[in-house]
Amino acid sequence: MKTQAIILGAVLAAVIAAPAVAEDQVSPPRLTWSFAGPFGKYDEAQLQRGFKIYREVCSNCHSLNLLSIRNLGDVGGPGFNEAQVAQIASEYKIKDLDDSGQPTERAGRPADHFPAPFPNEAAAKAANGGTAPPDMSTLAKARTYARGFPWWVIDVFTQYQEQGPDYIAAILKGYKDPPPAGANVPQGGHYNEYFPGHNIAMPPPLSDGQVKYDDGSSENLEQYSKDISAFLEWAAEPHLMARKRIGFQVIIFLIVLSGLLYFTKKKVWSSVH
Amino acid sequence: MSGHSTYQPQNKFLQWFEKRLPIGGLIYSSFVAYPTPRNLNYWWTFGGILAFMLGVQIITGIVLAMHYTPNADMAFSSVETIMRDVNYGWLLRYVHATGASMFFLAVYIHMFRGMYYGSYKEPREVLWILGVILYLLMMATGFMGYVLVWGQMSFWAATVITNLFSAIPGVGDAIVTWLWGGYAVGNPTLNRFFSLHYLLPFLIAGVVVLHVWALHVVGQNNPTGIEPKSDKDTVPFTPYATIKDGFLMAVYCILFAWLVFYVPNFLLAADNYIPANPAVTPSEIVPEWYYLPFYAILRSIPNKLLGVCALFGSIGILAFLPWLDTSPVRSARYRPIYRQFFWLFVVVCIGLGYLGSKPPEGVYVILSRLFTAYYFAYFLIVLPLLGIFEKTKPLPSSISESVLGAKA
Amino acid sequence: MSSAEQHSRRDFLYIATGAVAAVGGAAALVPLIAQMNPDASTIAAGAPVEIDLAPIADGQIVKVFWRSKPIFIFHRTKKEIDEAVNVDVNTLPDPEPDSERVKAGHEPWLVVIGICTHLGCIPLAHQGEYDGWFCPCHGSQYDTAGRIRKGPAPRNLALPPYKFLSASKIRIGEESAAKPA
Numbered sequence: 064m065k066t067q068a069i070i071l072g073a074v075l076a077a078v079i080a081a082p083a084v085a086e087d088q089v090s091p092p093r094l095t096w097s098f099a100g101p102f103g104k105y106d107e108a109q110l111q112r113g114f115k116i117y118r119e120v121c122s123n124c125h126s127l128n129l130l131s132i133r134n135l136g137d138v139g140g141p142g143f144n145e146a147q148v149a150q151i152a153s154e155y156k157i158k159d160l161d162d163s164g165q166p167t168e169r170a171g172r173p174a175d176h177f178p179a180p181f182p183n184e185a186a187a188k189a190a191n192g193g194t195a196p197p198d199m200s201t202l203a204k205a206r207t208y209a210r211g212f213p214w215w216v217i218d219v220f221t222q223y224q225e226q227g228p229d230y231i232a233a234i235l236k237g238y239k240d241p242p243p244a245g246a247n248v249p250q251g252g253h254y255n256e257y258f259p260g261h262n263i264a265m266p267p268p269l270s271d272g273q274v275k276y277d278d279g280s281s282e283n284l285e286q287y288s289k290d291i292s293a294f295l296e297w298a299a300e301p302h303l304m305a306r307k308r309i310g311f312q313v314i315i316f317l318i319v320l321s322g323l324l325y326f327t328k329k330k331v332w333s334s335v336h
Numbered sequence: 337m338s339g340h341s342t343y344q345p346q347n348k349f350l351q352w353f354e355k356r357l358p359i360g361g362l363i364y365s366s367f368v369a370y371p372t373p374r375n376l377n378y379w380w381t382f383g384g385i386l387a388f389m390l391g392v393q394i395i396t397g398i399v400l401a402m403h404y405t406p407n408a409d410m411a412f413s414s415v416e417t418i419m420r421d422v423n424y425g426w427l428l429r430y431v432h433a434t435g436a437s438m439f440f441l442a443v444y445i446h447m448f449r450g451m452y453y454g455s456y457k458e459p460r461e462v463l464w465i466l467g468v469i470l471y472l473l474m475m476a477t478g479f480m481g482y483v484l485v486w487g488q489m490s491f492w493a494a495t496v497i498t499n500l501f502s503a504i505p506g507v508g509d510a511i512v513t514w515l516w517g518g519y520a521v522g523n524p525t526l527n528r529f530f531s532l533h534y535l536l537p538f539l540i541a542g543v544v545v546l547h548v549w550a551l552h553v554v555g556q557n558n559p560t561g562i563e564p565k566s567d568k569d570t571v572p573f574t575p576y577a578t579i580k581d582g583f584l585m586a587v588y589c590i591l592f593a594w595l596v597f598y599v600p601n602f603l604l605a606a607d608n609y610i611p612a613n614p615a616v617t618p619s620e621i622v623p624e625w626y627y628l629p630f631y632a633i634l635r636s637i638p639n640k641l642l643g644v645c646a647l648f649g650s651i652g653i654l655a656f657l658p659w660l661d662t663s664p665v666r667s668a669r670y671r672p673i674y675r676q677f678f679w680l681f682v683v684v685c686i687g688l689g690y691l692g693s694k695p696p697e698g699v700y701v702i703l704s705r706l707f708t709a710y711y712f713a714y715f716l717i718v719l720p721l722l723g724i725f726e727k728t729k730p731l732p733s734s735i736s737e738s739v740l741g742a743k744a
Numbered sequence: 745m746s747s748a749e750q751h752s753r754r755d756f757l758y759i760a761t762g763a764v765a766a767v768g769g770a771a772a773l774v775p776l777i778a779q780m781n782p783d784a785s786t787i788a789a790g791a792p793v794e795i796d797l798a799p800i801a802d803g804q805i806v807k808v809f810w811r812s813k814p815i816f817i818f819h820r821t822k823k824e825i826d827e828a829v830n831v832d833v834n835t836l837p838d839p840e841p842d843s844e845r846v847k848a849g850h851e852p853w854l855v856v857i858g859i860c861t862h863l864g865c866i867p868l869a870h871q872g873e874y875d876g877w878f879c880p881c882h883g884s885q886y887d888t889a890g891r892i893r894k895g896p897a898p899r900n901l902a903l904p905p906y907k908f909l910s911a912s913k914i915r916i917g918e919e920s921a922a923k924p925a
Contacts, residue, residue, distance in 0.1 A: 101598060129416045133788050174788040197610070200416065204601055205609035212690075215602075222598045227606070259619075299609070302419075302426045309427070310597020317590045320768060323761040324583040330754055331579050335374060335571055399779050421784040424775030582765075 088259040090208055091233030094289065096225050098296065101311060104304055105297055107142035108278055113294020114141055116274050116287055121199065124191060124265075126179035129200035130298055133173035139304040140297060148173050192251050194264040203227035203292070203299040227299070228292035233257040235288035238267040343369075366552055371570035372577045373558035375739045379449040380556070382442050384581035385588055387544065389439040394537050396432040397481075404484065406530035408523040411486035412611045430600040436478050437603050438592050440626035443471060451657070452678055454666030455557040461658040463550040466543060468655045473540045475627070475651075480533040482624060486526060487608030492621045494521045494529075500634075503641040520614065560738045561666025562731060569735035620695065628692030629685050633711065635696045636704035646708065653715045660715050662723025670729040674722050681714050792917025794909065797853065805869040807858060810916045814858035814866050815904055816877075817914075820888055824875060825851055828889035838900045842889045845900070847920065850908055855916065856890040857904050862897035877901070 097106045114135065117127070132155065135141050136148040143151065155171030157178055171178070179198075181187035187195035197205075207226040210218060218224075234257050242254030242261075252262040269291075271283045280286055297303070343364035345351050354360050403422050405414040418425035447467070450456055456464035483494045498515050502508040517524025555564065564570050571577075595602065603625065607618045623631050633650050637643035653660075668675045684707045691707065694700040732738040782790070790811040800806050800819045808815050820828070828842040846854060858866050858877075865881040872878030873894070874887035884895030891900040907920030 129413060129420070131785070131788065133784075134420070137784075172791070174785075174791055201609040205606050207606040219595075219599055219602055224599055224601060306426060306430075306597055306600070310593060313593045313597060314590060316764075316768060316771075317586055317593055320761075320764050321583065321586040321590065323757070323764055324579065324586050327757055327761045328579045328583045330757060331575050335576065395776065399776055402780065403783070417783070417785065421786075423778040423781055423783060425779060425783070427775050428779060 088208060089257055090210075091229045091237075091257050093223075094225075094229055094232055096228060096293065096296070098293070098303055099225050100222060101307055103307060105139065105141075106293065107140075108280075109290050109293045110141035110297050111143070112276055112278070112280060112286075113290040113292075113297075115276070116269070116291045117199070117294055119274055120268055121291065122177070123180055124187075124196040125199045126181070126187075126196075127177040127199050127298060128179060129176070129198070131174060131176050132171060134301060136173070137301060140301055141294075192264060196265065199295055199298060201299045203231060203295040205299075206230045225296070228296045230257065231295060232288040232292040234263070235267075235269055235291070236284055240267075366548070366573075367578075368572065368574040370552065370573040371555070371564065371567070372573045373556055373564055373569060373735055374571045374576075375558050375560065375735050376556070376577065376580075377559055378580070378584055379445065379453075380558075380577075381581045381584040382446040382449065384577075385442045385585055386439070386446060388585055389435060389442055390537065390540060390544065393432060393435050393439060394541070396428050396435065397534070397537065400428055400432055401534060404530075406484065406527050408486060408526050408612070411484060411526060415485055427596070430596045433604060434592065434595045434600060436481065437595070437624070437626065438588070439474065440478065442588070443474060444626070447471070447654075448682060450557075451681075452668045452675075453557055453559060454561050454661070454663075454668070456658045457661065457666050458658065459554045460550075460557065463547065463554065464658055465655050466547040466550055468651070470540060470543050470547060471654075472651065473536055473543065477533060477536040477540065478624065478626065480529040480536070482608075483526065483529050484533060485608055486612045487605075488610045488612055488616075488618050489605045489608040489621070491521060491612035491614065492617055493623055494525060496621055498525070500644050500647070503644040505641070522614075557666065558735060559667060559669060560732055560735055561670070562735060562738075565734045566736075622693055625689065625693075628690070629688035630692070632688040632692035632704045633708045635692075636701065636708045646712075650708075650711060653712070657715065657719075661719040663719075663726060663728070664723070665728040665731065670731055671722075671726060672729065673726045677714060677718050677722070680710070684710050684714075790917070792915045794913060794915045796913055798912045807869075808916070810904060813904075815916055816854070816856050816858045816869065816890070816901075818854040818856075818869075818888070818890075820852050820854055824888040827875060828854075828887060828891075831887075837892050838898065840889075840891060840900055845889050845891070845903060847908055850911075853914070854888070854890060855904065855906050855914065856901040858901070860884055860897055861892065861899040861901065862895070867901075 097104055097109065117125075132152040133148060135143045135151060136145055149172075152171040152173045152175065155175070155178055156168045157171045157175050159167060159169050161167040181190060181195075184195050204227055208230055210226075234255060237256040237258070239254050239256060242248050246254055246261060248254045248262055252264060253266055254261055255263040269284055269287045274282065274287060276282055276286075280290075300306075343354070343358075343361040345354055345360055350360060400418060403414065403418045403425065405411060415429065418429050420426075422428075450464065450467070479493070479497060483490045498512055498521060501515065502512045504511060513519070515525070516522065517528060558564075605622060605624075610618075622628075630647050630650060634643045634647040637646050663671065663674065665671055668678055688704065688707045688711065691700050691704045696704070793808065793810050795806075795808055795817060797817070797819070800817060802819055803821045803824070804819050806817045806819075808817065818824075825842070831842075833839045833841050842851075845856075860867050860879040860881065862879065862882055862884050865879055867877035867879040867884070867886060869877055872885035874885055876888050876890060876893075877886040879885075879895065879897065882896050884897035885893050886897075886901055887893050889900075892898070904916055905919035906914050906916040907918055908914050
C-alpha cells in the first residue's frame with residue numbers, strides 16, 4: 064500500500080510538472096536586478112533614470128496616486144536631496160482651492176501626491192479607447208506570470224520575487240509590428256509577445272532615443288525598460304532594502320536562538336532519557 | 337484539572353492574592369507541574385505554536401486596525417499607507433498576512449497529528465470537536481481578513497463565497513442579501529467583515545481556553561496511544577515540554593521570518609494589488625492556499641447545492657471522526673493498514689489543494705472528483721471498516737516501556 | 745567534569761538562552777510601539793506653512809493652523825505694543841519681557857500658539873481686561889503679548905518656531921538662526 068501511495072504521488076508530480084504555463088502566455092525572460100536576492104539594493108541612479116521616464120512618458124496616461132513627491136527623497140529610494148525634491152515638486156501643477164473656495168492651480172509641494180493625468184476613471188477610459196491605463200503605484204506587485212511546479216517551490220529558496228519587473232520589462236520590449244502570421248489583433252489593439260492573449264491596448268510607449276539621460280547611460284529601449292521597471296518596483300516596494308536588511312538580522316538572531324534552545328532542551332532532557 | 341495544586345508561593349503578596357484568586361495555582365498546575373507523557377515527539381509542539389500564532393495575529397491585527405480604514409473607497413489606500421508611511425507598517429502587514437498562512441500550516445500539522453495518533457478517540461471526543469470549531473472559526477476569520485484589503489481577489493472571493501449561500505433552497509437569496517447588506521458585495525459588507533474579523537479571534541481565544549481545559553481533564557495523548565499508568569510515564573510540563581515547544585517555535589519562526597522578509601509576496605495573489613473593481617472579474621479567482629482543497633471539492637460536484645453541501649460536509653465530517661473510526665487501537669504506530677490509508681489521505685489532501693489552484697477543466701476535473709471521492713470514502717467507508725477488519729500490532733504495556741525498552 | 749563545572753556550564757547555557765530570548769522579545773516590541781508615532785504622511789502634512797502678512801490689518805488677529813494647532817498672528821497697533829512693553833515684568837505670573845516674544849525688527853507682529861496653557865481651550869481674541877485674549881473655559885486672561893495676567897493658566901501662550909522670510913511673509917515651523925531681540 065505504501066508503494067501505491069508513492070506511485071500515486073509520482074503520477075501527481077508528473078501531472079503537475081506538465082506544461083503549467085497558460086497556453087496564451089509566454090514566460091518573460093529572467094533579468095538581473097540590483098535589488099534581487101537577500102542583499103539586494105536599489106541603484107539610485109537607475110531609479111532616478113526610471114523616474115525621468117515615468118515623468119516624461121508614462122505619467123501622460125498613468126497615475127501614481129499612492130506616492131507623494133516627498134517619497135523621491137526617502138531613504139532607500141532614488142536618493143534626491145531635499146532641495147531637489149522641492150524643485151521637482153515646484154515643477155508640478157497641483158489643483159487646489161484658493162482662499163475664496165474657487166478651483167485654482169498652484170505649484171506642487173513635497174507633501175503632495177503625484178497629480179493624476181485624468182480627473183477620474185471615466186475620463187481615463189474615454190481618452191484611451193475604452194481602457195483606463197492602470198495606476199502604477201502597485202503595478203510591479205500586481206503583475207506576475209505562472210511559474211509552474213516545481214519552479215514556484217524553488218523560487219521560495221532562491222527568493223525570486225522579481226516576476227513583476229521581469230514581466231513589465233518584457234512587455235515594453237515585446238511589441239511586434241507587424242504581428243506574426245496567424246495572430247488575430249483586433250482594431251485598436253497591439254500585438255505583444257508577453258501579454259496574456261497577445262492583444263494589449265497600450266501602444267508601444269518607448270523607443271530608442273526617446274528620453275535623454277544625464278548620466279551617460281545608453282538611451283535605448285533595453286535600458287529604458289530596465290530603468291522604468293526598477294522604478295516601478297521601488298514605487299511598489301519602497302522599503303525593500305530595509306526589509307531585507309532587517310530580515311538578515313532577524314534570521315541570524317533566530318538561528319542563534321534556536322541553537323541555544325536546542326542545547327538547552329538537550330540539557331534539560333538529559334536526565335530523563 | 338488533573339492533580340492537586342502544590343503551588344506554594346514564597347512571596348507574601350502572592351500568598352495573599354492566591355487566597356483570593358488562585359490564578360497562580362491554576363497556571364502552576366496547568367503549565368508547570370502538569371504531568372506530560374515523556375514520549376511526546378515534536379508533532380506535539382504545534383499546539384503551543386498555534387497559541388503563539390494566535391497571539392501574533394491578535395497583536396499585529398490590533399496595531400494594524402489603528403491605521404486601517406474599513407470603507408470601500410479608502411480601504412485599499414489605507415493598507416498602502418500602512419505599507420508606505422506607518423513606521424514599520426510594512427513589517428506589521430507582512431507579518432499579519434504571512435502569519436495567517438503560518439497559522440493554517442500549523443493547524444493542518446496539528447490536525448494530521450491528531451488523526452494519525454488517534455487523539456480524537458475516547459475520551460477526547462469533545463476536545464476534538466472543540467478543535468473542529470476552532471478550525472471553522474479560523475477559516476471564517478481568515479476569509480474576512482482577506483476581504484479587508486479590498487483588492488480584486490478580496491472583492492471577488494467575497495462575491496463567490498457569499499454567493500454559495502444562494503444555493504440554499506428558498507431562503508438562499510434572502511440570506512445572501514442579508515450577508516451583503518446590499519445588492520452586491522460593497523461597503524456594508526466590508527464594514528461588517530471588519531467588525532467580525534476583529535471579534536472572531538477573541539472567540540477563538542475563548543474556545544482555546546475550553547480546548548486546553550478539555551485537554552487537561554483527560555490528559556494528553558502520546559505516540560503509543562496508551563494512557564500514562566504511573567509517574568514513570570510522565571514528566572512535569574515545565575521545563576520539559578516548555579523547552580521542547582520553545583525550540584520548535586524558534587525554528588518555526590525561522591520559516592516565518594524567511595517568508596516575511598525575503599519572499600513576502602510568494603503567498604499573496606498578485607491580483608490583490610489591484611484595487612477592487614466590481615465591473616471586472618479576474619481571469620482566475622483563487623483563494624488562499626489553505627482553502628484550496630475545499631475549493632477543489634466544491635468545484636468537483638457539478639450541482640451547485642450538492643457542491644456547497646460537499647464543501648461544508650468535508651469540514652463537518654471531521655466532527656464525527658471519533659465515532660466513524662471504530663478501531664479500539666489509537667495510534668497509527670500499531671495500525672499498519674490504517675497507516676497506508678492515512679498517508680494516502682494526506683497525499684489526497686495536498687493533491688486537492690493543488691487541483692484547487694487549477695482551472696476546472698480537463699484532467700483536473702477528473703482528478704478532483706477522484707480525490708473528493710477518496711476524501712469522503714476515507715471517513716465513511718475506510719475508517720468504519722478498518723476498525724473491524726484490521727489486524728493491529730501488539731501494544732507496549734506502558735509508555736516508559738516503549739521509551740526505555742523492556743528494562744522499565 | 746566535576747558536578748560544579750557541569751552546574752556552571754548548564755547555568756551559563758540557561759542564562760545565555762534566557763538573555764537572547766529576552767533581547768528578541770524586546771526587539772519585537774520596537775515596531776509595535778513605534779507604529780503609534782506619527783507616520784510619514786502626518787509628519788509631511790506638518791511641514792512648515794508660509795503666511796502672507798500683507799492682508800492682516802493693524803490691530804487684526806488672524807488664526808491659522810500648523811500641525812493641527814491654532815496659531816494666532818496679531819498685527820499690534822502702537823498702543824497695543826506700548827501696553828505690552830510698559831509693564832513691570834516681575835509682577836507677571838510668568839515673567840517674560842515683550843522683546844523675547846517677538847522677532848527683532850518686527851515688533852508689531854506677535855505669533856503665538858492659540859492654546860490656553862491651563863487645560864487646552866482656544867482663547868477668544870480681543871477680549872478680557874488686557875486687550876489680548878480671554879479664555880471662556882475657566883477665565884484665564886492674556887495681554888497683548890500673549891502673557892497670562894489673571895486666571896488659572898500657569899504659563900504664557902507658547903511661541904511656535906517661525907521666521908520672517910521678508911517683511912510681509914513668515915514661515916511657521918522653522919526657527920530663524922538669529923535669536924530674538
